[in-house]
Amino acid sequence: MSYCASRFRSVRRRSSEVMVGDVGVGGLYPLRVQSMTTTNTQDVAATVKQAIALAEVGCEIVRVTAPNKAAARALKDIRSEFSAAGFASVPLVADIHFLPSAAMEAVEHVEKVRVNPGNYADKKKFAVQEYSDSAYEEELARLHEAFSPLVKRSRELGRAMRIGTNHGSLSDRIMNRYGDTPLGMVESALEFLRIAESHDYHAIVLSMKASNPKVMIEAYRLLVKRMAEESMHYPLHLGVTEAGDGEDGRIKSAIGIGSLLLDGLGDTIRVSLTEDPVYEIPVAQALAAKAMATWSGDTVPADQFPIEPADPLDPFHFNRRDVRSLDLGDGALVGPEQPPRVIVSAPDVAALPDFATALKNPTLKDNPPEGIRVPIETPADLKTLRDLSLDLPATFLVLDLNPDLTVDDLAPTLEAASGSLILLREFASGSSALLASWLDQLRASPRHTLAVAASPAALASLASVLTTAGEARVIVTLADHRPSPQSPEHAVGTYRRLAATLHTHGSRTPLWIRNTPGTALAGDKSFLSRLLDASMLTGSLLCDGLGDMVSLETEGDAVRAVKLAYNVLQGAGARITKTEFVACPSCGRTLFDLQSTTQRIREQTGHLKGVKIAIMGCIVNGPGEMADADFGYVGGAPGKINLYVGKTCVQYNIPQKNADARLIELIREHGKWVDPDHVAAV
Known part of the structure; x- marks a missing residue:
């Protein structure tokens, strides 16, 4: 069973319809554009002001973090003031990670709750442990008990839910059985989806976000295939998480989101940039317009894929096509081992x-x-x-x-x-x-x-x-290629x-x-x-x-x-010619100013060709999204920074004023530092 109707032209996947307040997602509804506030949620005035700014530039669904019960309670006033400002029809989404208690409070006030299955009432200690089948089932039973109250209350209130898997925050249970893989991401979501279906609750949207576009693309493809095997047709929310800022953030997002949209997948999108969130909206709108212009009038349910023969490429595992090597002169080689x-x-x-x-x-x-x-x-x-x-x-x-x-x-x-x-x-x-x-x-x-x-x-x-x-x-x-009817x-x-x-x-x-x-x-x-x-x-x-x-x-x-x-x-990860930065887009959980910090670190380390540095505002996704980064700079507490090598935290609670210098020392200790003057002289 394929993941799309055609690999050669855009035929939209027919998903079920989910109402997020007054906004329809999936089915024959247009692609919906989302973003997220970056303010402290408990600062109601600032959060409402930013939500209004987003809505005024065309954001159709606004997400707000609720990291604790106090923030979740603030959503009541945020919803009230946002509606009073003339935006009652723009739904709000509570972003929940660790605390079921925060989710149970938030669902009372907003139209949709997003839960991260890797964090929600689950363990993530990066512990190596072999789960027997019986131990695994015990974990699932515990999860069923923890997640069911939110499912039941969402159904009672008519709320929607997003089960949003992040590559960087898979549970220990998933990591130990499936590894840090697209399959693990999909299984993480399906565990929660089956619990929801056991309560006859179906107002669900799913996402499979990663900072690596290849991982993200493969995970969404596999999710659609697996859902089709179980006759599931839930809508998809697309996004590349921690895409970064500027041209690089827009490129990464367009690669991941755009590839799936051209395959007819996707019902709502967010472009995650380490910038003021209002700048995300024009990019998302342009992507949505390009995609919808390519979609044919027909939609096809996934269990009827494909309508055209598949090509020979394996869409679920990345493999570079094997080609004959050519020397184009003076050492410019073309071949399977060449960029x-x-x-x-x-x-x-x-x-x-x-x-x-x-x-x-x-x-x-x-x-x-x-x-x-x-x-x-x-x-x-x-x-x-x-x-x-x-x-x-x-x-x-x-x-x-x-x-x-x-x-x-x-x-x-x-x-x-x-x-x-x-x-x-x-x-x-x-x-x-x-x-x-x-x-x-x-x-x-x-x-x-x-x-x-x-x-x-x-x-x-x-x-x-x-x-x-x-x-x-x-x-x-x-x-020369020019599509036509x-x-x-x-x-x-x-x-x-x-x-x-x-x-x-x-x-x-x-x-x-x-x-x-x-x-x-x-x-x-x-x-x-x-x-x-x-x-x-x-x-x-x-x-x-x-x-x-x-x-x-x-x-x-x-x-x-x-x-x-x-x-x-x-x-696309096809040729690394400069420093790679993985930076989250900021939210109310962030413990420092991500925009200025990212730019400051880029100015000091942007000459380190091939080095990958992750800059994370908090620990929610940080260690996981840094799985393939060389070094990580993560907010550990207000004014304090934790430094990582890969997933391992090697220095805790460094005062932020000292953290940049300590990061450079760490890069130097691991033999990956080159002085800028040396680079210029090469």
């Missing part, structure tokens, strides 16, 4: 000198483009290229060829080239003989590579030639179909992901819209294990295009 290569696009041949100068920008020193694509329309362009004396800050040139140009037209350029070239040419269905001719003639120029641009149908007709070509220097990419596949689905076609024919040809105007989803032409498009296309495919070269051809600014490409690769 995806970055290509930037020049407007034309005449612009190459100025373009090359722009790419020598100091900010690209550590992460320059490895290839430069340039359109070649006529033989005159080829002559101009030969006459230029270029000092290109890249390893190879990609000549994007007008299909009217022949190999004979190219011959002088190929002979004169001092380095390696990639020849990008479109091939249509039925052009097998032409492709064979190009491959034959290029064997005389073994330094150069042919990039075959084709539709999936064209590639299927050419696949036999590629297969018989054996070790020919070939890369495959998508011809007659051809509704989105670009992610079409690239998946290209990869499936290559797999069917036993071809290990590398794949180049190109972001072009034709691959763009609905939306304006703003930088945010283009950033989301790049994240949803390139990031989604990278999280599927597809992609050996990437290019962002929608960016007119070369420096910005290169930086965005590397940032998308980093967000």
